[in-house]
Amino acid sequence: MSSDDVAIIGIGIHPFGRHEATGMEQGAHAARQALADAGIGWNDVQYAFGGSAAAGNADTMVSQLGLTGLPFINVANGCATGGSALISAYNAIRSGAADVVMAIGFDKHPRGAFDPNPADFGLGEWYGDTGLMLTTQFFGMKIQRYMHEYGITANTLAKVAVKAFRNGSLNDNAWRRQPMSEDQVVNATMLANPLTQYMFCSPGEGGVALVLASTEAAKRLGASNAVFLKAASLRSRRFGSFEVFSPWLSLDRAGSPSVDAARAAFAQAGIEPGEVDVAQIQDTESGAEIMHMAETGLCADGEQEELIQTGQTEIGGRLPINTDGGCLANGEPIGASGLRQVYETVLQLQGRAGARQVPDAPAVGFTHVYGAPGISACTVITR
Amino acid sequence: MSERKPVAEGLFTWPSDEPQLIGARCTGCGVVTFPAQRSCPSCTGTEMAAELLPRRGTLWTWTVQGFLPKSPPYKGPETPKDFAPYGVGYVELRGAVKVETRLTTADPAELRIGREMELVILPFTTADGDELVTFAFQPV
Numbered sequence: 001m002s003s004d005d006v007a008i009i010g011i012g013i014h015p016f017g018r019h020e021a022t023g024m025e026q027g028a029h030a031a032r033q034a035l036a037d038a039g040i041g042w043n044d045v046q047y048a049f050g051g052s053a054a055a056g057n058a059d060t061m062v063s064q065l066g067l068t069g070l071p072f073i074n075v076a077n078g079c080a081t082g083g084s085a086l087i088s089a090y091n092a093i094r095s096g097a098a099d100v101v102m103a104i105g106f107d108k109h110p111r112g113a114f115d116p117n118p119a120d121f122g123l124g125e126w127y128g129d130t131g132l133m134l135t136t137q138f139f140g141m142k143i144q145r146y147m148h149e150y151g152i153t154a155n156t157l158a159k160v161a162v163k164a165f166r167n168g169s170l171n172d173n174a175w176r177r178q179p180m181s182e183d184q185v186v187n188a189t190m191l192a193n194p195l196t197q198y199m200f201c202s203p204g205e206g207g208v209a210l211v212l213a214s215t216e217a218a219k220r221l222g223a224s225n226a227v228f229l230k231a232a233s234l235r236s237r238r239f240g241s242f243e244v245f246s247p248w249l250s251l252d253r254a255g256s257p258s259v260d261a262a263r264a265a266f267a268q269a270g271i272e273p274g275e276v277d278v279a280q281i282q283d284t285e286s287g288a289e290i291m292h293m294a295e296t297g298l299c300a301d302g303e304q305e306e307l308i309q310t311g312q313t314e315i316g317g318r319l320p321i322n323t324d325g326g327c328l329a330n331g332e333p334i335g336a337s338g339l340r341q342v343y344e345t346v347l348q349l350q351g352r353a354g355a356r357q358v359p360d361a362p363a364v365g366f367t368h369v370y371g372a373p374g375i376s377a378c379t380v381i382t383r
Numbered sequence: 384m385s386e387r388k389p390v391a392e393g394l395f396t397w398p399s400d401e402p403q404l405i406g407a408r409c410t411g412c413g414v415v416t417f418p419a420q421r422s423c424p425s426c427t428g429t430e431m432a433a434e435l436l437p438r439r440g441t442l443w444t445w446t447v448q449g450f451l452p453k454s455p456p457y458k459g460p461e462t463p464k465d466f467a468p469y470g471v472g473y474v475e476l477r478g479a480v481k482v483e484t485r486l487t488t489a490d491p492a493e494l495r496i497g498r499e500m501e502l503v504i505l506p507f508t509t510a511d512g513d514e515l516v517t518f519a520f521q522p523v
Binding site: 112115116117118124125126127128129130131132133134136137140141142144145148189190191192193194195239240246247248249250251 | 406417418424425446448452457468469471478482483507509
């Protein structure tokens with residue numbers, strides 16, 4: 001570790017799924033657990049960043065956690081809300097503004113697919129009126145094109161979902177903990193060809209909080225098992241990338257924001273994608289996990305077919321991906337989702353992941369979120 | 384159908400025997416947008432000229448919308464009981480742009496990447512009874 005590093009000294013989670021508790025209460029639950037994990041009190045936190053997409057202003061949580069007067073900034077950045085809170089916390093520590101900072105994300109969405117408002121995305125009402133404003137269509141069309149270009153098979157899509165539910169069955173905090181067979185996944189209702197019902201994650205509920213500290217503060221607070229956030233990056237889309245809610249695409253195609261965010265994170269960390277021991281990447285649906293593997297540099301385009309068919313992305317494989325069941329098994333509470341990936345990575349690096357522990361003491365973790373209207377946030381975390 | 388109104392002004396020429404989508408081309412870098420917009424997201428220029436887009440193109444990718452979309456924002460007339468899946472795709476219009484569009488078929492056997500497609504204007508009656516028309520592409 002170097003004095004520039006940012007340590008993660010405490011993690012907390014409220015189980016994902018469907019609950020009585022409000023989204024805010026789930027966030028506060030996660031915050032208290034993160035403080036307990038760090039062995040510190042809310043009074044020790046000097047700065048906080050947090051957000052939710054549909055469950056209220058994060059900063060009002062101080063009325064539950066304690067009115068200590070700390071600066072608490074609300075973050076709203078779609079699916080990268082958690083990632084953006086984390087980057088803000090990271091920057092606050094790197095800049096010297098504070099040395100113990102909390103990043104928090106939580107959410108609680110109604111049942112069923114998201115129902116976004118075209119105007120919020122700069123689109124005419126006709127786009128929603130005529131039935132084009134659905135994230136599910138985008139994911140179906142993106143993987144359809146990808147399968148055509150790179151020879152990914154429908155069975156590989158099914159295997160990604162089966163892995164997610166199997167890993168979810170090993171995770172007490174996951175929403176969907178019932179393993180499923182390939183037949184069940186393939187024969188489920190087709191929602192957006194080639195993707196069936198069980199290849200999609202659902203909007204859900206949950207909360208995650210992380211306590212970050214400078215290396216000096218980590219020492220002062222007696223953090224014994226800290227891991228280090230070596231990089232945190234966020235990128236928006238460039239011209240030519242294929243994004244959700246696009247009434248048109250340019251003739252020439254460019255890389256996605258995931259490509260840029262991952263490159264930036266690996267460069268900042270001074271770590272190569274090939275060094276990653278465990279990765280949590282955005283699996284809004286099966287195809288997204290497959291495409292994001294290549295976009296983030298973890299493999300080449302088309303290589304996924306063999307990696308997945310030979311089990312290399314399973315917990316015991318060469319490149320374990322979404323070891324906690326990912327979005328497919330955990331659902332997607334937008335504000336919490338990116339931080340869940342970091343939570344799982346910390347558990348894996350600390351050897352605390354129990355039945356789903358990646359063998360041989362993984363040392364390098366990677367996380368990736370992607371969302372509307374074309375943003376991505378990545379982290380690199382090491383022991 | 385000619386008395387029906389378009390779902391939005393400025394999306395396509397209507398009424399017309401040979402309707403066309405209306406885009407805009409950047410006078411600086413040549414990038415085409417659909418619908419027309421006033422600035423170019425590629426070169427950041429602000430000189431855009433309206434351009435009628437080719438009526439034919441090739442299917443670049445596709446899916447089938449398998450469930451009734453939430454309303455709002457969807458304004459279609461279907462109920463969960465009578466909903467029939469509909470096709471959606473991107474059609475590449477040569478020398479111009481790829482446009483996202485409803486397709487006239489939802490049969491995967493008819494939808495093949497690279498297939499020739501043609502613009503059609505179809506009636507779209509909303510759940511509120513508004514008699515509109517919207518654009519779609521059909522296999523040639």
